[in-house]
Amino acid sequence: MKSLCVIAGDGIGPEVVPVAVDALERLLPGLRTCEADAGWGCFERMGTSVPQATLDLMKDCGAGIFGAVSSPSHAVAGYRSAILTLRQALALNCNLRPVRSWPVISPQPNIDMLILRENSEGLYVGRERMDGEGRALAERQITRRASEQLAQRTAEVAALRNARRITLVHKANVLPLTCGLFRDSARQVLAQAGWDARVDERLVDVAALQLVASPEQFDLIATTNLFGDILSDLACHWSGGLGTAPSLNWGDGIALAEPVHGSAPDIAGTGRANPLAALLSAALLLRYHWQLPSLADQLEVAVSDFLKDAGTVDFADRTTRVIADGVLARLG
Amino acid sequence: MKSLCVIAGDGIGPEVVPVAVDALERLLPGLRTCEADAGWGCFERMGTSVPQATLDLMKDCGAGIFGAVSSPSHAVAGYRSAILTLRQALALNCNLRPVRSWPVISPQPNIDMLILRENSEGLYVGRERMDGEGRALAERQITRRASEQLAQRTAEVAALRNARRITLVHKANVLPLTCGLFRDSARQVLAQAGWDARVDERLVDVAALQLVASPEQFDLIATTNLFGDILSDLACHWSGGLGTAPSLNWGDGIALAEPVHGSAPDIAGTGRANPLAALLSAALLLRYHWQLPSLADQLEVAVSDFLKDAGTVDFADRTTRVIADGVLARLG
Ligand SMILES: CC(C)[C@H](C(=O)O)[C@@H](O)C(=O)O
Ligand SMILES: CC(C)[C@H](C(=O)O)[C@@H](O)C(=O)O
Numbered sequence: 001m002k003s004l005c006v007i008a009g010d011g012i013g014p015e016v017v018p019v020a021v022d023a024l025e026r027l028l029p030g031l032r033t034c035e036a037d038a039g040w041g042c043f044e045r046m047g048t049s050v051p052q053a054t055l056d057l058m059k060d061c062g063a064g065i066f067g068a069v070s071s072p073s074h075a076v077a078g079y080r081s082a083i084l085t086l087r088q089a090l091a092l093n094c095n096l097r098p099v100r101s102w103p104v105i106s107p108q109p110n111i112d113m114l115i116l117r118e119n120s121e122g123l124y125v126g127r128e129r130m131d132g133e134g135r136a137l138a139e140r141q142i143t144r145r146a147s148e149q150l151a152q153r154t155a156e157v158a159a160l161r162n163a164r165r166i167t168l169v170h171k172a173n174v175l176p177l178t179c180g181l182f183r184d185s186a187r188q189v190l191a192q193a194g195w196d197a198r199v200d201e202r203l204v205d206v207a208a209l210q211l212v213a214s215p216e217q218f219d220l221i222a223t224t225n226l227f228g229d230i231l232s233d234l235a236c237h238w239s240g241g242l243g244t245a246p247s248l249n250w251g252d253g254i255a256l257a258e259p260v261h262g263s264a265p266d267i268a269g270t271g272r273a274n275p276l277a278a279l280l281s282a283a284l285l286l287r288y289h290w291q292l293p294s295l296a297d298q299l300e301v302a303v304s305d306f307l308k309d310a311g312t313v314d315f316a317d318r319t320t321r322v323i324a325d326g327v328l329a330r331l332g
Numbered sequence: 333m334k335s336l337c338v339i340a341g342d343g344i345g346p347e348v349v350p351v352a353v354d355a356l357e358r359l360l361p362g363l364r365t366c367e368a369d370a371g372w373g374c375f376e377r378m379g380t381s382v383p384q385a386t387l388d389l390m391k392d393c394g395a396g397i398f399g400a401v402s403s404p405s406h407a408v409a410g411y412r413s414a415i416l417t418l419r420q421a422l423a424l425n426c427n428l429r430p431v432r433s434w435p436v437i438s439p440q441p442n443i444d445m446l447i448l449r450e451n452s453e454g455l456y457v458g459r460e461r462m463d464g465e466g467r468a469l470a471e472r473q474i475t476r477r478a479s480e481q482l483a484q485r486t487a488e489v490a491a492l493r494n495a496r497r498i499t500l501v502h503k504a505n506v507l508p509l510t511c512g513l514f515r516d517s518a519r520q521v522l523a524q525a526g527w528d529a530r531v532d533e534r535l536v537d538v539a540a541l542q543l544v545a546s547p548e549q550f551d552l553i554a555t556t557n558l559f560g561d562i563l564s565d566l567a568c569h570w571s572g573g574l575g576t577a578p579s580l581n582w583g584d585g586i587a588l589a590e591p592v593h594g595s596a597p598d599i600a601g602t603g604r605a606n607p608l609a610a611l612l613s614a615a616l617l618l619r620y621h622w623q624l625p626s627l628a629d630q631l632e633v634a635v636s637d638f639l640k641d642a643g644t645v646d647f648a649d650r651t652t653r654v655i656a657d658g659v660l661a662r663l664g
Contacts (some may be wrong), residue, residue, distance in 0.1 A: 047640040136475070
């Protein structure tokens with residue numbers, strides 16, 4: 001019996017997450033779900049953006065879906081974005097971010113790439129300080145262990161999709177030690193897994209340009225935390241923008257699906273939030289965490305068929321309900 | 333009398349730089365030029381990628397043009413990219429990177445933005461180390477002083493082009509201290525200069541996506557070193573790619589023009605290097621450093637007219653000479 005921890009969060013989170021849960025319940029009859037709290041609203045109510053109970057439930061379930069959380073516009077003492085805490089506390093060390101063309105809404109038909117973002121370190125370790133001279137300093141940390149873990153995941157995913165190419169993205173010309181450690185550790189693991197002939201490298205600036213100019217050249221991309229953050233946002237233009245960008249925070253035996261978009265306070269409550277990213281994030285849980293690729297295919301085909309039949313790029317006049325019903329109906 | 337220090341560097345540097353020097357000599361009769369050495373070839377010959385004589389000549393001249401330098405593929409003890417040394421040793425603390433549409437070669441006609449990249453600190457301070465536990469650590473440094481300097485330059489440039497909007501790009505939701513210091517210092521300077529109503533902000537991931545999805549919305553962008561590196565490479569897609577991407581490393585009373593492209597060892601020696609980025613970098617020297625906007629206009633119009641008359645996007649069959657002659661002829 002599979003269990004799912006539902007963390008709707010703030011803003012449009014509670015509007016899009018139930019759609020994804022609905023889809024999962026149809027595909028996995030008997031799925032057990034439980035709800036957990038996190039985010040800015042939670043911080044205001046309880047003084048913490050991720051209560052211990054939420055972490056415990058996630059661990060019990062082994063799988064979760066997260067909507068979105070708001071951030072205060074200026075620094076609030078003790079507040080840290082809930083998603084960062086969840087990633088760290090649950091050791092969700094890899095972030096899987098696929099970018100592929102969808103019918104009608106994608107600007108180009110031939111994109112199918114997957115970005116694997118290291119999800120635990122880099123500039124995200126939370127070590128910032130002011131020194132005696134008023135300089136602000138932040139530490140970027142790269143370890144062999146985290147780099148190898150990401151490469152291991154990359155090799156697994158590469159095998160699943162019979163990858164033509166794995167591109168390591170770094171900035172080793174300016175950061176030879178940190179980026180060099182990432183690159184060398186990843187290369188070693190990938191070589192051991194038999195992928196050496198298909199591994200190449202790009203500097204992050206060059207990769208950013210090529211992701212705009214010739215995105216079709218990319219297959220798998222593996223990179224460090226902040227580079228992955230930037231490049232995956234950039235690249236999701238090719239799938240149709242943030243409304244269609246899913247992700248999976250992926251640890252060892254535990255995973256948290258997360259649409260890449262934010263809590264969108266400007267449209268929250270209008271019934272116009274796009275649930276596709278949440279639905280596609282649920283598909284990632286199915287494919288990679290639960291290893292049920294044919295159910296993942298069913299969900300993705302339902303999205304694809306819905307888009308084909310809808311035949312318009314304009315989501316402005318489509319409500320969450322219309323999109324949800326359109327996709328759910330196609331799940332049979 | 334104006335002087336120019338010519339640092340051709342490696343690869344295609346010595347092929348494109350003379351074209352830009354030629355243009356400057358036509359526009360500034362009596363311009364004094366001197367040559368200086370830097371780069372990987374220089375390192376192999378002299379054991380340093382930037383000899384003291386080069387720094388001295390740059391200081392004497394107050395202005396220079398730099399071609400490109402190669403990097404060894406793996407770490408070489410004592411080697412640091414020449415351009416990084418030049419930026420630091422000469423306090424070229426701001427990097428100006430315009431991105432605008434050109435006739436024929438640009439994918440879209442309505443782009444006209446200018447990215448101001450902090451050029452001295454961030455992750456470029458060169459403070460990397462291994463700690464006792466085998467972790468690689470890099471320090472990201474942000475100071476009020478450098479952030480204010482960049483904002484000051486931004487205000488100057490904003491006045492010159494009567495900017496509609498100044499966008500500060502950062503990642504303060506994850507790096508509240510360093511990015512917060514950058515943002516707050518910049519906001520303060522811009523407010524004092526009367527720009528507060530036109531300043532807004534973007535997170536770097538959001539900015540990257542918007543630079544692909546709706547680049548026409550941007551006017552001036554001011555950001556930290558590595559974000560500027562990534563975003564300016566990405567954005568130059570809209571001007572026609574790296575072949576048309578100029579930059580100006582800009583200090584106090586000293587400036588070094590630099591095409592954004594690299595040394596392109598694959599095409600070096602074939603006579604097919606595109607000199608437009610070098611020519612347009614020379615135009616930046618004219619406009620911003622020497623404050624000769626009408627000469628800068630002349631050079632940019634010559635490029636624009638050449639492209640219009642050439643009427644093709646395909647540079648593969650145009651030699652450096654053909655492009656150079658086409659542009660230079662239009663300078664009269
Ligand atoms: C909300 C923010 C902390 C987060 C990140 O930077 O990782 C977001 O941009 C993402 O990509 O999930
Ligand atoms: C060559 C490299 C060190 C440099 C940088 O990262 O600044 C280059 O990418 C640039 O943008 O001028």
